[in-house]
Amino acid sequence: MSTNKNNIETFSIKRQLRRSFHAFQTSSRFIFYRIFLVFTSITLLTGYARSQIFSCDLNWNPIVQLSDDSVLSITPKIVTDGNSVHIIWFGIDTLGGLSGTGIQYVQSFNNGSIFSAPRTVVPADIAFSPGQLAYSEFNLFITFTGYINGTLGVGFVNSNDGGYTWSEPRILRSNAQPRLIAAHDSIVIIHYADQKPGAYGLLRSGDYGTTWRIMAASMPAVNDFYLSQTEFHAVGTTASTRRNDVGYFFSPDGGAQWYGPEIISPEDAISSLYSKIAIDELGERLIVWNDSGSIVLRRSNGLDEEDNLRWLAPIKIPASTNAVFPDIDYSEGLLVTVWDNNFGDSGTIILQHSTEKGETFCPPFFPSDGKRSGEPSLSLQENILSLTWSGDDSGNGEIFFRRGIFPGETRPKEAVLRQNYPNPFSRITNIDYEISKEGLVRLEVFDLLGRIVETLVNQNQKPRRYHVQFNGGNFASGIYFCRFWTVQYSEVKKMILLR
Incomplete structure (x- = not known):
């Protein structure tokens, strides 16, 4: 498996951002993209800063x-x-x-x-x-x-x-x-x-x-x-x-x-x-x-x-x-x-x-x-x-x-939807979210016309952190919205697909 680059999807943020960069750097919106990339990086860093830091105790x-x-x-x-x-x-x-x-x-x-x-x-x-x-x-x-x-x-x-x-x-x-x-x-x-x-x-x-x-x-x-x-x-x-x-x-x-x-x-x-x-x-x-x-x-x-x-x-x-x-x-x-x-x-x-x-x-x-x-x-x-x-x-x-x-509380204290990463993305993007109470969770992707293009999650889930992927390989380039809904909370994030 020395190449397989057309068959294997990866979770590497750096690789997906590199692809988006090469596809987008000649665009008139390149300056906007650079600002957006910095913003996304900050979002990722601050988003995971809340994760529990464990010691060697058990x-x-x-x-x-x-x-x-x-x-x-x-x-x-x-x-x-x-x-x-x-x-x-x-x-x-x-x-x-x-x-x-x-x-x-x-x-x-x-x-x-x-x-x-x-x-x-x-x-x-x-x-x-x-x-x-x-x-x-x-x-x-x-x-x-x-x-x-x-x-x-x-x-x-x-x-x-x-x-x-x-x-x-x-x-x-x-x-x-x-x-x-x-x-x-x-x-x-x-x-x-x-x-x-x-x-x-x-x-x-x-x-x-x-x-x-x-x-x-x-x-x-x-x-x-x-x-x-x-x-x-x-x-x-x-x-x-x-x-x-x-x-x-x-x-x-x-x-x-x-x-x-x-x-x-x-x-x-x-x-x-x-x-x-x-x-x-x-x-x-x-x-x-x-x-x-x-x-x-x-x-x-x-x-x-x-x-x-x-x-x-x-x-x-x-x-x-x-x-x-x-x-x-x-x-x-x-x-x-x-x-x-x-x-x-x-x-x-x-x-x-x-x-x-x-x-x-x-x-x-x-x-x-x-x-x-x-x-x-x-x-x-x-x-x-x-x-x-x-x-x-x-x-x-x-x-x-x-x-x-392991000492430390890992259960999320509140429901939250993280910004997808990478964003913009060329095919696969990662979506992380957290729920603090057990119940029905819906995670849906909409297009600009408000139509549901894919339902990623629609089931009862227990309180913890979750990770899912959205595959945009069958969709046109453009702006999409990821809507996260629970009984107590809802949030929407904007996603940019660049093919």
């Missing part, structure tokens, strides 16, 4: 044990939304005739202070592998390798009421195994590996998992991906004769077409493995992987003059030694990485966070309190960190949870 709640029986419990996965926490894991019956086997599920609606009792969502005679978990709008989705009515393949169950009731397990694709699952609004995506070696694909549902179709019959094998409204950002391991490297992949159309890999790990004799990806509020890619026992972070930083992704130098996370499986998440200016170094009796969970997107890191934390533990799974929402892992307590494998709180 306040931990006590450890909660979620599983409690003689079943070996492994491979936990976690998703969070607001005050709700949802966790699954896989129970293995090592003695025969035990309960609590198969895919287990617990829920909490008070940030993990109290959890429901574990329940079996998919029994062990159907689920042949640990599950992958995704969440969207009070809907939960689990995929697994399943065996139902003589058919082995990609298994699936879902809940449309926050985990209280679950559908019957079913096979979505025979002779295949799921690798990943992701959800955004009503869209659910499953990345699978066919039984045929080297064959990978993508299943897509647009109605919360009710019906499915093949989105891509052939695609790269990826280890982790991030799904937005239409775009996929993914990372995977690319093999060569000498080593394994970490590659970045991109799909601009929901997974139908893929571009990559762009190799981002050092191209040396050392294999780079277990890559994970997160995306910040400007769309920059944040990727971690294991490099010979160290956890390495690499971050994108806009585009270069030829519209290729610009990558900052790889950074070794300071406390990572003898590391194995990493995880990463980002929210509200906080970058958090966690990993295990589960070697024999000395393995434990280690966590480091950065308030500067990886330029520097705070001292490490050891959330499992030194007990033998591994397989961490992380979720970060605003300043609340939710972490689950598997551990050996009293000689048996169990699942644990712990919540951490």
Whole structure:
């Protein structure tokens, strides 16, 4: 993916402003544009000055044990939304005739202070592998390798009421195994590996998992991906004769077409493995992987003059030694990485966070309190960190949870619409807004005649900061207006599209 400049949209403010500058500098309104550009820059700087500045403090709640029986419990996965926490894991019956086997599920609606009792969502005679978990709008989705009515393949169950009731397990694709699952609004995506070696694909549902179709019959094998409204950002391991490297992949159309890999790990004799990806509020890619026992972070930083992704130098996370499986998440200016170094009796969970997107890191934390533990799974929402892992307590494998709180209030104090950036823009522009109370939110784009040309948001939303994009690729150059409406507040911003 050395060029791809006609296929990849970026969130780089500098690149979009440069395009607008070259298209506009010969205009008679050039002086006005320069003044407007300065004004826009000031708006951006002052707009984000209100964001919370975090310290290296992290306040931990006590450890909660979620599983409690003689079943070996492994491979936990976690998703969070607001005050709700949802966790699954896989129970293995090592003695025969035990309960609590198969895919287990617990829920909490008070940030993990109290959890429901574990329940079996998919029994062990159907689920042949640990599950992958995704969440969207009070809907939960689990995929697994399943065996139902003589058919082995990609298994699936879902809940449309926050985990209280679950559908019957079913096979979505025979002779295949799921690798990943992701959800955004009503869209659910499953990345699978066919039984045929080297064959990978993508299943897509647009109605919360009710019906499915093949989105891509052939695609790269990826280890982790991030799904937005239409775009996929993914990372995977690319093999060569000498080593394994970490590659970045991109799909601009929901997974139908893929571009990559762009190799981002050092191209040396050392294999780079277990890559994970997160995306910040400007769309920059944040990727971690294991490099010979160290956890390495690499971050994108806009585009270069030829519209290729610009990558900052790889950074070794300071406390990572003898590391194995990493995880990463980002929210509200906080970058958090966690990993295990589960070697024999000395393995434990280690966590480091950065308030500067990886330029520097705070001292490490050891959330499992030194007990033998591994397989961490992380979720970060605003300043609340939710972490689950598997551990050996009293000689048996169990699942644990712990919540951490970064001091500082991140919830917006009022509703506000930020000026779009870049502005003027040539195709893609970014729109940020905040709401302080839960309720209906509408974000619409009008033309000069007052006609709605696109509705960007029309749904109930929880209080937090939001980021959306407007694609003006199908619209004529001119002035447009972005109208932001809630029950308590409304505001309009002027946007200039230059083609």
